């Protein structure tokens with residue numbers, strides 16, 4: 001584990017072991033890159049974003065926490081503050097199989113406390129090996145219960161958004177944010193325009209079949225009952241400004257989380273863990 005600093009002083013943890021290389025920004029405990037040796041990058045990163053204080057990185061794995069989507073009163077920015085706060089490394093180890101495990105802990109500052117006044121630990125454990133595992137653990141240290149929404153807002157790299165297929169949420173109830181309606185998913189997902197659905201009560205693996213890249217990305221998860229699938233397409237990307245030229249064509253977000261009907265309530269002393277494992281298989 002080594003640390004490098006960007007031009008404006010952002011700290012990036014770099015891992016390069018027997019299996020893969022990866023980089024993680026201390027702001028957000030944000031996994032920016034993951035690439036098993038001999039394979040193409042698994043995560044998508046915008047060519048038009050870079051770590052800057054207080055700004056979320058467009059690509060990789062932003063951590064949405066302690067709410068997903070709009071703030072309940074719309075008083076604060078969507079997806080919470082974890083992705084723009086500083087975290088610190090509280091442990092790192094080389095595992096027997098050659099993987100590297102790093103544990104990050106959120107440093108809540110005054111601004112974060114003002115948005116969410118509860119006492120807790122938030123830890124993010126990243127294990128880089130042949131596969132990538134990200135675990136988010138929330139521990140209630142206070143004397144009252146609280147509720148969280150969360151997601152690993154993962155941007156996956158694909159050959160061409162119009163030639164991939166996402167499976168694993170068939171039959172799941174969803175809320176479609178583009179059309180603002182609730183329905184039930186019928187079949188696998190293919191893309192031909194803006195897509196933004198929050199699937200509830202989902203625990204199956206999700207897979208992205210990418211015939212042109214001849215690979216399948218698999219996302220196996222636990223402690224997560226929601227899956228969000230998103231592609232902004234051309235018009236929305238243009239408004240966002242940090243997607244890069246035609247960036248939307250080579251990414252899809254498949255996010256493991258707990259949101260909407262699946263938000264999590266933690267009693268005092270309780271810990272909630274969710275994790276996702278990202279792996280690549282030949283297709």
Ligand code: TA6
Nearest residue numbers: 056069078079177196228230255
């Ligand atoms: O997960 C999908 C989503 O909630 C979309 O609605 C879209 O806005 C996206 O996340 C990105 O949000 P951000 O705050 O990173 O621009």
